Amino acid sequence: MILNPESEVLETLAKSILLAARTAPKAKGVDDIITALVEKDDIEILASTMEKLAEExxxxxxxxxxxxxxxxxxxVTVLIGVKASGAAGLNCGACGFATCKEMLNAKKVETEFNGPNCMLKYADLGIAVGAAAAKAKDFCIDNRVMYSVGAAARVSGLLDADVVFGIPLSVTGKNVFFDRK
Known part of the structure; x- marks a missing residue:
């Protein structure tokens, strides 16, 4: 008999969750999404970076x-980010610039994230993150989309992307993300 085997499958299910992010629709069919499964050794790097950012x-x-x-x-934790390869070329102005060319020529701001970027790339990221969170819920895995984990992934250099979100996953009897203080 194997007691409590559910934790043994979590990493495999995390890969299926990332599959949902990968196959989510992308603007103009251009896939600039980056996904990663965080390894155990990297958890402490991320957590320490988050604490350092809180102080700073x-x-x-x-x-x-x-x-x-x-x-x-x-x-287990997954990361989903976007590394923009350019702009959609629609001159829609959603990025705050009149043309895509103006946005692409603008000086990049490097903080927790790198921008500006094409708004449609951000929308692609949101759709991918939403698909991943929905797939986690389909598997009855407790999860929480976190800006903070993504910011730490960028700041620590663990993921080379412009914007990143992290989604920690948990399979315990009590949702560790529910009673947060």
Missing amino acids: KGEGFAFLKRDAGNLRNAG
Whole structure:
């Protein structure tokens, strides 16, 4: 008899969750999505970076420390990011610039994220993250989409992308992401 075997399958299911992100629709069919399964050794790098960011950013960012605790308590974590290869070429203005050329020539801002980028690339990222979270829910896996994990992935250099979100996954009797303080 194998007691509590559900945790043994979590990594395999995480790969299926990333599959949902990969196959999510993309604007103009251009796939600039980057996915990653965080290895155990990298969890502490991310959590420590989150705590360091909380200190650096100051008041209003204590949630980064809380999220670091959630990350450490999760069974597995996935990262989903976008590394924009350009713009959609629609001159839609959603990025804040009149033309795609203006946005592409603008000086990039490097903080937790790298921008500006084409708004449709951000939409692609949101659709991919939503597909991943939905697939996790389909598998009855507790999860939480976290800006903080993605920011730490970029700042620590673990994922080369412009914008990243992390989704810690947990299969315990009590959702570790529910009673967050």
